Amino acid sequence: MGNSLSSRKISAQDKAILDMKNQRDKLHQYQRRITVLTDRETEIARQMLAKGDKRKAKLSLRRKKYQESLLAKTDAQLEQLEILTRSVEFALVQKDVIYGLQRGTSVLETIHKEIGGIEHVEKLMGDTTEAITYQKEISEMLSDQMTFQDEDEVEEELGALEAEISGLSFPAVPNTRILELERSKKILLQEENKENVMAILT
Secondary structure: OHHHHHOOOOOHHHHHHHHHHHHHHHHHHHHHHHHHHHHHHHHHHHHHHHOOOHHHHHHHHHHHHHHHHHHHHHHHHHHHHHHHHHHOOHHHHHHHHHHHHHHHHHHHHHHHHHHOOHHHHHHHHOOOHHHHHHHHHHHHHHHHHOOHHHHHHHHHHHHHHHHHHHOOOOOOOOOHHHHHHHHHHHHHHHHHHHHHHHHHHO
16 A cells, blocks of 8 residues: 555646745745845834935835835735645646746746845945945846835835934924915905906996
8 A cells, every 4th residue: 555655656736736835935935035134124224324324225225115016026926826726727727837837936036136135235334336336236226126106105214214313203294375375366266256247247
């Protein structure tokens, strides 16, 4: 009986499921790695602001935002792999399995290429020629990858960190002047309407 079990061949379906589980485990590992990196990027941004280096602080936050976008991609990929692993019937979903594996590999390669490791994050703090060149390359790469919304969110987070570092909170935006202008505009429109009506009647 043991011989029959050990001699049972691993089918293509078994291998596909095993590959997907391995891919899933790797994605989980990269998620944990990215989480560590994003926390470190925030800490570096604080340190740079404390030193008065706003440029490096912003670059660190932009890297963090990009890392978070990669994290979202891994979430989507994990969901797809989980569904395929649970419901795979190889003859029917062979193309989907292959596509899922290719997508997973692509995401992993992107993460590895663009993010690197802690040593790459630490380069942000350097002032050497090599470090400055690296910072410029990263900034240019992020400019091609990030949306306007991402950039706005980076600016907001940078402002919040600056307020945190300086121990100040943002003052409320005054809207009294805006309300006065709106009231004045409304009164002018009412007066113009009255004049038009009087002109018609006379």
